[in-house]
Amino acid sequence: MRKAILVLEDGTVYEGYSFGGESTAWGEVVFNTSMTGYQEMLTDPSYAGQIVVPTYPLIGNYGINEQDVESRRIQVKGFVIREECRGPATGRARRPSTSPWPRTASPASPGWIPEPSPATCARPG
Amino acid sequence: MLGLLTSEMTSDEALHQLKDLPRYEAxxxxxEVCTGQLYSWSGNPNDAASKMSHPAARKTAHRDHIVVVDGGVKYNILxxxxxxxNSVVVVPCTSSAKDILKLKPDGVVFSPGPGNPALLxxxxxxxxxxVGQKPVMGICLGHQxxxxxxxxxxxxxxxxxxxxNHPVKDLISGRVHITAQNHGFAVDGEMLKGDLEVSHVNLNDGTVExxxxxxxxxxxxxYHSEASPGPRDNVYMFERFMEMVRENKK
Known part of the structure; x- marks a missing residue:
C-alpha cells in the first residue's frame, strides 16, 4: 500500500495509506457523524467536490450491496477513514471484497454498483 | 476547508497547489451531477427489497404525476x-418552469444537491x-x-x-424529529418575503430546517426525509406532499 497524505489549506498534514485509487484529489473536507451508511455517502451527489471523513471508525463492515446505491456513480472526491474492514459480514453484501470500494459494474442494470471515481482514499498508518 | 488527498505529491507540493485552487463555494x-436528459423512474427490478417501499401504495395504479428537478437527486427520493x-419523471436542473409545466405535473419536487445555492x-x-402553479416540495438544496x-x-x-441524528423541531406541531442531514449552507429566515414562514428549526444551533x-x-x-442513510422517521413528509397534491387537484 502506498503512503498517502491529506493536506489542509491551513498547512495541517495527516499521513496515512491509500486504499482504492492511487492518485490526487482535492475538495472541501467535511465530516459525517453517521454510524452507518458509507455506501449512501459515497454515492450521494451532495458530496460532489468534497472529501468525506466519516467519524465512525470502522468502514466496510457490511460490504457493498445493490440496494443502497443513491446515484449512478461514486460522487465523493475522496474518502478518509480510520480503519478498513476486510471481512464484511451481511447477507445483503454483493461485494465481500477486502475493501468497501466496488471493483466491477454492469451499467446496464439500474441497480448496478458504481465504479470508484478517480478519488483517492486514505487511512492512517 | 479545502484539502488535497494524494499518494503522488509531497506535502509542500500539495500546499502549493491548494493555494491555486478555486473556492468550493464558487x-x-x-x-456536474445532474441528469443531462429527462428520464422516468420505473422502480428498480433489482431493488425488490426496496428500503422504503410502501406496501399499501404498491398495489394501486399510478395516481399522480410527479416531476423531480434534479439538482443531484438521491435514488431513495425516487x-x-x-x-x-406516483409516476415519477426526473428533469435536468436547468429546466425552466415552462419546460416543467409542459409535462403536466401534479406536483414538483426540487431535489437535494451539492454546493452553493447562491450560484443557482x-x-x-x-x-x-x-410556486402558485403547482404544489412544490423542496428538499435540502431544493429548500434553499x-x-x-x-x-x-x-x-x-x-x-x-x-x-x-440531528434533532429538528416542527414549530407547528411542537414535535421533535430525529433527522438525517447533509448540508453546508443554510437559509437565513430573517429576510423572507411574501407568505413564506419558518416551519422547522434545528435544535443544535437554531438554524432554519x-x-x-x-x-x-x-x-x-x-433535512433528508428520504433518510438513506438515517432515520426513516421523516418519510411521512412525502405523504404530506401527496396529500397536498391530491387536495390541489380537487
Whole structure:
C-alpha cells in the first residue's frame, strides 16, 4: 500500500495509506457523524467536490450491496477513514471484497454498483 | 476547508497547489451531477427489497404525476415517490418552469444537491415560475432554492450538518424529529418575503430546517426525509406532499 497524505489549506498534514485509487484529489473536507451508511455517502451527489471523513471508525463492515446505491456513480472526491474492514459480514453484501470500494459494474442494470471515481482514499498508518 | 488527498505529491507540493485552487463555494457542482436528459423512474427490478417501499401504495395504479428537478437527486427520493404510487419523471436542473409545466405535473419536487445555492439563479427562476402553479416540495438544496426565491439569504455554516441524528423541531406541531442531514449552507429566515414562514428549526444551533407557505401548497425541508442513510422517521413528509397534491387537484 502506498503512503498517502491529506493536506489542509491551513498547512495541517495527516499521513496515512491509500486504499482504492492511487492518485490526487482535492475538495472541501467535511465530516459525517453517521454510524452507518458509507455506501449512501459515497454515492450521494451532495458530496460532489468534497472529501468525506466519516467519524465512525470502522468502514466496510457490511460490504457493498445493490440496494443502497443513491446515484449512478461514486460522487465523493475522496474518502478518509480510520480503519478498513476486510471481512464484511451481511447477507445483503454483493461485494465481500477486502475493501468497501466496488471493483466491477454492469451499467446496464439500474441497480448496478458504481465504479470508484478517480478519488483517492486514505487511512492512517 | 479545502484539502488535497494524494499518494503522488509531497506535502509542500500539495500546499502549493491548494493555494491555486478555486473556492468550493464558487463552483456550480449541480450542473456536474445532474441528469443531462429527462428520464422516468420505473422502480428498480433489482431493488425488490426496496428500503422504503410502501406496501399499501404498491398495489394501486399510478395516481399522480410527479416531476423531480434534479439538482443531484438521491435514488431513495425516487424510490419513495414511486413506492407511494406516483409516476415519477426526473428533469435536468436547468429546466425552466415552462419546460416543467409542459409535462403536466401534479406536483414538483426540487431535489437535494451539492454546493452553493447562491450560484443557482436558473433554479431559483424555475422555482418562482412554479410556486402558485403547482404544489412544490423542496428538499435540502431544493429548500434553499425556495428560501432564495422568496428573498431569503443563504450562508455557509462553519462545519455544516452531516449525520444521522440531528434533532429538528416542527414549530407547528411542537414535535421533535430525529433527522438525517447533509448540508453546508443554510437559509437565513430573517429576510423572507411574501407568505413564506419558518416551519422547522434545528435544535443544535437554531438554524432554519423547514419552510412553508401560508396559503399555497408549497413547503420545504432542509433535512433528508428520504433518510438513506438515517432515520426513516421523516418519510411521512412525502405523504404530506401527496396529500397536498391530491387536495390541489380537487
Amino acid at each position: 463552483i456550480d457542482y449541480v450542473k 424510490r419513495i415517490l414511486h413506492g407511494l404510487g 439563479g436558473y433554479m431559483e427562476e424555475a422555482m418562482k415560475g412554479l 432554492i425556495l428560501g432564495r426565491a422568496f428573498g431569503g439569504r443563504t450562508f455557509k455554516l462553519k462545519f455544516g450538518h452531516r449525520g444521522g 423547514g419552510l412553508r407557505h401560508k396559503e399555497l401548497p408549497v413547503f420545504s425541508i432542509q
